[in-house]
Amino acid sequence: MTTAGTDAYRELETIFAQYYHLKRIDSILQWDTSVVMPAGSTNARAQQLAALQRCLQAVLADERVPALLDDATAALHRLSPWEQANVREMRTLYNRTVALPETLRSALSEASVRCEAAWREARKGQDFKTFAPHFSSVLALVREKADYLAGTSGCEPYEALLREYDSERTLAQCQTLFDTLQDALPPLLRRAQKRSQKTVSAPPAPALSLARQKKLCRIVLQDLGFDFETGRLDQSLHPFTEGGFEDIRITTAYDRRDACKGLLGAIHEFGHAAYDAGLPAKWHSQPVGRDRGMSLHEGMALLYEMAMARTPHFIDYLEKLFSSQGWPFDRMQYSHHLLHVEPGCIRIDADELSYPAHILLRYRMERALLDGSLAVADITDCWNGHMQDLLGLQPKTLAQGCLQDIHWPMGFFGYFPSYAFGAVYAANLYVNLEEEGVVGAARPTAPDFAALNAWLRRHVADHGAYYSEEALQERLGLNNVPRYLRYLETRYC
């Protein structure tokens, strides 16, 4: 039995490696769709992605898998600790994947490719009506999926979706976090806004030509430690990272009037890329070698974008960089722009203090969409109503309002809360880094990116999915909300 058990484990490793390599193909195709695919090829791509989904499903739906998992579990004591953790992660992935009928999964994959294309068009043309039927199809399939997952795991439908991204997340954790933020942030935001208005009134950072913006991002990524030998930087409508270990593809979205947008987008994605690149190479094709969920992934991204890239040290670095390129740099303007607190309509452009309000809005709306209390036709009104309540703003266009994010058209419901957890994680990681003297005022010179990367690698990426999220939270104090709020207060108020 025990030998059979370790044999079963080896066989599982082969099966899950196959799953992983196919997943990476899916990721490369996602990149291709957004960056290089001809505009008229959506239909062909939808069929390809659906075919790939069927394969992914088939790999884990292999009828031998449940018995292999049982045999491997019975032989756990003969496995190394990492192998034991791998069996745990295999089971989680297996349960999540086989719970869904293959027809539902490929229908969702196909519908979301079409819906994404419709979203791109609708943003341009201010046209919610032609988008609505595509989105209704996606939503119906997502609801069906949530019901299925809830049925097999015994949790609530929305909770089941949350667990697609963070396998241990509970609805109660979510609700607690949003309740706290809802109470604690508005007063902080008001104080910070007052201070922001008093101290500086400079216009936003001056324009840099698109060519210079691209060069800027390339240099900064290189300095941060991004390896262009196994990675790319491209332009897309919405910044993202795909590809993974040994082939990491970052995109960012440039704004001709504001060089900071493209730069901060690239730095955010660098955080994702750094996490992926730092995962334990030996385990990268196995579930235990993957990241510890999307909250931590977003935490890594926000740590670089929000916490690191807005420090005086980073502004020193930028000043030197601009000067070496012979580009104009007004330090005052950049500092102001990066640390300025002022609610806006766009989530990815939001400052660190108003950012959680954007997530709260989406959290409320996706729950309502999912339980059917919000109809697709009412999305625009509902969005604008929440925006008024939470940030006192009215979006002028759909692209600034309810069509600003790609997540829902892609079928990613339950993802947004990971940005809120990520914000808490990022702040706590940053405070750890300050306390250990890796960043912050304690260091006499410009930021030491290599030391920063090394610390994060050692404390986060190196562990892959070996620890549970809760164990990692405890080791690093990641989920300390009061510490997060103090960090915001110190920095902005």
Added chain:
Amino acid sequence: MTTAGTDAYRELETIFAQYYHLKRIDSILQWDTSVVMPAGSTNARAQQLAALQRCLQAVLADERVPALLDDATAALHRLSPWEQANVREMRTLYNRTVALPETLRSALSEASVRCEAAWREARKGQDFKTFAPHFSSVLALVREKADYLAGTSGCEPYEALLREYDSERTLAQCQTLFDTLQDALPPLLRRAQKRSQKTVSAPPAPALSLARQKKLCRIVLQDLGFDFETGRLDQSLHPFTEGGFEDIRITTAYDRRDACKGLLGAIHEFGHAAYDAGLPAKWHSQPVGRDRGMSLHEGMALLYEMAMARTPHFIDYLEKLFSSQGWPFDRMQYSHHLLHVEPGCIRIDADELSYPAHILLRYRMERALLDGSLAVADITDCWNGHMQDLLGLQPKTLAQGCLQDIHWPMGFFGYFPSYAFGAVYAANLYVNLEEEGVVGAARPTAPDFAALNAWLRRHVADHGAYYSEEALQERLGLNNVPRYLRYLETRYC
């Protein structure tokens, strides 16, 4: 039984559509590897392609397939003629695919990705020695594959490889064609060379900046009828076409000193793309809706590149195009350059008369590599010896010699003969087009690309793989070698 038979047929359609969509993913990944993939990502890509090969294999190796094929065959009379032809093509594809053990197929896929990377390096560094072990691995696997296929189909190993590209090809057909060409071409070549030397002694076409060359190719493709809404043009080391129906990706390779090279490469690939784009949309995910083999595919490509793009009408068209762009154009020089007959070392740069000699060399060598009479270490000497015999030339570098083509490093043995058949097909198609007044002196004006495309679509692409290659040869007189030789004589002597 009959109802079950048509049900079986529908089920087969679903299975083969799944196969087709995965094949297209493979094609997009091939494009990605050559055009956009970071240089250091070869390892990851090799694993992805091997995983995809396993899926492709699994789709057809499904144990239900043989019985479904039998049931569908028993119910043929209840199927439409296209469905009947589809069952025939399904069986061919099935036999070819399941004959190979999955481990062999994925080993070959992985080895050839690594070998292709080694080939790229070896070409730069004049270094055959580091390339040799990678190539030996590929060759060993190809030999194993040929033996397997020969064992299951009852033909010779090399013949089995030929049939990967043209399902009805026999070794005897190959040998007959090469015997004829070997005798008939050298005297034609000598006469044409004499004439070429006498009439013009202008230097090759003048340089156009790389930016202008790219623009030139884009305009010509657009005028030819390439749809950039569902297609791309990129640059690569070796021109190729991937992607297929509704997402066709052409590449070409530019030469800073000679604008014709990149242009002719793009036109050649346009021929491939036009064939793919013209295949019957209704059947595109089924075997019967695919092309009728690589000889005809190369025939379409050579028709555009060799036969069409070297006519006075096409040179008229180029002259007008250059003039509209304000670029210099010496008509005499271009005519001379395009119709000049002079053996060179590089196959893809060869004129229409010396081209078959390049194929003959490869045909001889790949047979010898396959039967073991030629060792990998002796490839360079053998290549150079044949080059001296056939064209009186000595390559100066590996990139001009035995490492000029990507086919062998990629594991594509048995492909080269399709270029020779393709040359015969192209000439015969062209003579048909002349006789029907679609091209040639009979037309008073510049070439009518739309009429040319429409004729080819109606007579070639529309039929997909409905007819056997032999039936199509007969309908269009494709394989008329004397007519091919007369065409060459008229044009060059």
